[in-house]
Amino acid sequence: MTFDFTIQREKLDQAIGLLQEQDVDLWLTFVRETNMNNDPMLDLILGLNMTWLSAFLLTQSGERIAIVGRYDAQSVTQMGGYDSVIGYDQDIFPVLQEQLTRMNPAQIALNYSENDVAADGLPHGLWRLLNQQLPNFADRFVSAEHLVSSLRGRKSLTEVKRVQQAIHTTETILDNITTYITPQKTALDIYEFSRQEMATRGLVSSWTPCPQVHIGSAVQVGHTVAEAGYTVQVGNLVHMDIGVVENEYVSDIQRVWYIKKPDEAGIPEPLQTHFDLMRKAILAAADALRPGSIGWEVDAAARQVFMDHNIPEYQHAVGHHIGRTVHDGATVLGPRWARYGQTVYGVVEAGNIFTLELGMMLDGFGYIGLEEDVLVTNDGLVWLSTPQTDIWVIE
Amino acid sequence: MTFDFTIQREKLDQAIGLLQEQDVDLWLTFVRETNMNNDPMLDLILGLNMTWLSAFLLTQSGERIAIVGRYDAQSVTQMGGYDSVIGYDQDIFPVLQEQLTRMNPAQIALNYSENDVAADGLPHGLWRLLNQQLPNFADRFVSAEHLVSSLRGRKSLTEVKRVQQAIHTTETILDNITTYITPQKTALDIYEFSRQEMATRGLVSSWTPCPQVHIGSAVQVGHTVAEAGYTVQVGNLVHMDIGVVENEYVSDIQRVWYIKKPDEAGIPEPLQTHFDLMRKAILAAADALRPGSIGWEVDAAARQVFMDHNIPEYQHAVGHHIGRTVHDGATVLGPRWARYGQTVYGVVEAGNIFTLELGMMLDGFGYIGLEEDVLVTNDGLVWLSTPQTDIWVIE
Numbered sequence: 071m072t073f074d075f076t077i078q079r080e081k082l083d084q085a086i087g088l089l090q091e092q093d094v095d096l097w098l099t100f101v102r103e104t105n106m107n108n109d110p111m112l113d114l115i116l117g118l119n120m121t122w123l124s125a126f127l128l129t130q131s132g133e134r135i136a137i138v139g140r141y142d143a144q145s146v147t148q149m150g151g152y153d154s155v156i157g158y159d160q161d162i163f164p165v166l167q168e169q170l171t172r173m174n175p176a177q178i179a180l181n182y183s184e185n186d187v188a189a190d191g192l193p194h195g196l197w198r199l200l201n202q203q204l205p206n207f208a209d210r211f212v213s214a215e216h217l218v219s220s221l222r223g224r225k226s227l228t229e230v231k232r233v234q235q236a237i238h239t240t241e242t243i244l245d246n247i248t249t250y251i252t253p254q255k256t257a258l259d260i261y262e263f264s265r266q267e268m269a270t271r272g273l274v275s276s277w278t279p280c281p282q283v284h285i286g287s288a289v290q291v292g293h294t295v296a297e298a299g300y301t302v303q304v305g306n307l308v309h310m311d312i313g314v315v316e317n318e319y320v321s322d323i324q325r326v327w328y329i330k331k332p333d334e335a336g337i338p339e340p341l342q343t344h345f346d347l348m349r350k351a352i353l354a355a356a357d358a359l360r361p362g363s364i365g366w367e368v369d370a371a372a373r374q375v376f377m378d379h380n381i382p383e384y385q386h387a388v389g390h391h392i393g394r395t396v397h398d399g400a401t402v403l404g405p406r407w408a409r410y411g412q413t414v415y416g417v418v419e420a421g422n423i424f425t426l427e428l429g430m431m432l433d434g435f436g437y438i439g440l441e442e443d444v445l446v447t448n449d450g451l452v453w454l455s456t457p458q459t460d461i462w463v464i465e
Numbered sequence: 466m467t468f469d470f471t472i473q474r475e476k477l478d479q480a481i482g483l484l485q486e487q488d489v490d491l492w493l494t495f496v497r498e499t500n501m502n503n504d505p506m507l508d509l510i511l512g513l514n515m516t517w518l519s520a521f522l523l524t525q526s527g528e529r530i531a532i533v534g535r536y537d538a539q540s541v542t543q544m545g546g547y548d549s550v551i552g553y554d555q556d557i558f559p560v561l562q563e564q565l566t567r568m569n570p571a572q573i574a575l576n577y578s579e580n581d582v583a584a585d586g587l588p589h590g591l592w593r594l595l596n597q598q599l600p601n602f603a604d605r606f607v608s609a610e611h612l613v614s615s616l617r618g619r620k621s622l623t624e625v626k627r628v629q630q631a632i633h634t635t636e637t638i639l640d641n642i643t644t645y646i647t648p649q650k651t652a653l654d655i656y657e658f659s660r661q662e663m664a665t666r667g668l669v670s671s672w673t674p675c676p677q678v679h680i681g682s683a684v685q686v687g688h689t690v691a692e693a694g695y696t697v698q699v700g701n702l703v704h705m706d707i708g709v710v711e712n713e714y715v716s717d718i719q720r721v722w723y724i725k726k727p728d729e730a731g732i733p734e735p736l737q738t739h740f741d742l743m744r745k746a747i748l749a750a751a752d753a754l755r756p757g758s759i760g761w762e763v764d765a766a767a768r769q770v771f772m773d774h775n776i777p778e779y780q781h782a783v784g785h786h787i788g789r790t791v792h793d794g795a796t797v798l799g800p801r802w803a804r805y806g807q808t809v810y811g812v813v814e815a816g817n818i819f820t821l822e823l824g825m826m827l828d829g830f831g832y833i834g835l836e837e838d839v840l841v842t843n844d845g846l847v848w849l850s851t852p853q854t855d856i857w858v859i860e
Contacts, residue, residue, distance in 0.1 A: 186590075202579070
């Protein structure tokens with residue numbers, strides 16, 4: 071067994087920087103039996119499973135302390151991200167109490183959040199236990215929501231590379247799918263071909279069921295399973311939403327094909343016009359997506375293109391974080407609808423990787439849907455996927 | 466994609482029965498984005514991932530209600546375990562409030578527990594959200610610890626069959642390992658052979674790193690990675706701890722081999738005597754393991770055999786639940802040490818599947834360790850593994 075902890079070490083460095091930036095004295099990640107109930111942050115700052123009660127303390131002054139069960143101490147030491155690894159035999163609380171007393175932090179940030187699932191890894195029972203066992207510190211507990219959101223959202227160099235690789239592989243698979251799509255193939259055929267393309271590379275999909283395959287305009291677009299009842303036909307669109315997990319990081323891309331009739335010179339007019347509008351909306355979102363933007367502002371920029379042209383608005387957000395998962399962080403680039411809660415008021419930061427996605431149903435043809443993956447930097451947007459700038463035509 | 470929800474439907478029936486038995490009005494499992502942060506109970510009562518805030522309500526009167534996001538409603542309906550599946554678009558809380566007001570339960574059991582990780586699936590942030598959004602019900606929230614412990618611990622018929630299958634496969638693999646072990650093979654060789662046996666069957670191990678392979682008496686026994694530095698030699702013991710996950714359920718077995726010297730007629734005397742003592746201790750634990758036993762009492766029965774013969778006591782519990790995981794529930798058959806907290810005061814119930822495991826290091830030979838998997842019933846103990854009654858000899 072070989073493990074690679076490059077990302078975890080990068081994230082630990084980042085976490086210390088964020089504690090300083092946000093002026094939080096100490097961040098405590100507190101877990102147990104993580105193979106059954108994992109804190110999503112542990113994957114970023116440890117990359118191992120823990121059995122007994124375990125505490126990971128990072129401080130503004132740069133201390134990195136792990137307090138773990140005796141049998142887990144060796145692997146945490148080997149992982150190399152913690153300056154001090156304290157193995158205990160009987161009871162974690164005297165050790166934790168001693169460390170906290172020595173450091174005397176003004177705030178102890180814990181992983182709980184009403185808004186962000188990635189920052190809500192502390193189970194309520196463990197929160198109760200902390201309050202019972204550390205009564206002197208209970209009034210210093212604060213939410214680590216803001217810290218976790220930035221730590222997860224600002225991708226490290228290695229994280230960006232991993233996402234790029236997953237996107238690259240997905241684009242190779244999409245090339246093969248383009249060759250595979252011919253009239254009379256069913257949506258289920260295309261789904262199964264795509265799954266096989268993933269399986270031969272030892273990969274799984276970014277979500278389930280994936281890919282989504284939509285043929286023609288009678289189909290319902292969404293988290294649907296591909297069905298054999300829909301058949302590729304000339305004069306129709308094929309639309310797919312696809313992503314893979316590669317080396318723990320994901321891609322998420324939508325593409326659209328047109329199946330040309332034998333006698334057609336080019337793409338029928340309504341298709342080209344509406345594709346160009348979708349592309350225009352994507353570019354409007356991209357233009358609005360920069361460090362400091364608020365989530366809903368980015369969505370509004372793309373939505374305005376739809377309204378300007380009297381196209382029915384897309385019923386979802388224009389973008390979300392991707393990284394270890396396809397919804398990888400708090401800030402959503404979405405409209406101010408109740409469903410999205412506080413997530414659309416989040417601030418875009420350099421290092422964020424977002425999807426930009428939208429589409430429309432064109433009666434008689436099918437769904438024109440686009441989804442690109444982009445990296446936000448202080449020097450402008452980086453397109454990680456190769457943007458689709460024209461409908462792909464199948465002769 | 467085909468899914469099998471047999472176990473989830475069995476567990477839902479069981480849950481209604483437990484609410485009646487324990488006189489709890491309502492059990493609420495409350496989750497969101499479970500592909501990132503899952504409640505361990507959701508696997509038992511749903512078997513699907515949910516995206517938006519979702520509530521699963523089971524009542525003593527037999528109601529089974531799921532309140533889930535619009536896009537998840539279809540899959541929950543297809544799953545078939547809930548009489549009422551309510552899909553919402555904007556906000557779950559008015560719907561949840563309406564259902565709770567109609568049912569007016571005296572207690573609302575939530576998944577939090579200081580002691581049992583399987584019963585501690587509710588994140589602290591979601592607990593805060595429930596209190597903020599349902600202030601009229603906040604004083605009715607109680608811990609579902611006892612309910613969850615019994616629901617997870619009392620295996621259904623299908624769950625028992627799945628564990629049996631995982632054990633059967635492990636025993637087949639052990640037969641092949643017996644053929645593979647010869648002098649000069651290293652612990653790493655045996656580890657890699659075992660992993661290959663799992664991989665060719667499409668299986669993964671029950672824990673990581675697994676199997677443990679211990680050769681001779683110079684080795685440290687525990688959660689260690691097999692190393693090439695230990696070589697099989699005549700006159701030594703080989704000991705393994707191994708388990709596989711098959712169809713979502715696990716096995717966990719320890720076995721021991723002796724590598725005979727060319728001139729030996731049988732097993733050297735100290736080995737046979739001490740193996741028999743280990744076996745006697747396993748049988749003592751088995752004899753004490755029945756519905757109504759307290760966890761520590763079962764451990765004490767085996768530990769007494771060690772003390773009676775002045776053998777250094779094993780430094781762990783004599784048994785733990787297995788099922789979906791290798792530590793599959795609250796009650797531990799262990800000594801009353803601080804490390805085990807309240808878990809060793811749990812009550813054994815019919816339907817529980819436990820390991821029975823212990824061992825000792827015999828200087829000059831190696832580790833004699835045994836681990837069997839057993840099912841507790843009201844009519845006596847059922848041995849799910851084929852017990853090892855003699856040291857396996859390699860000529």
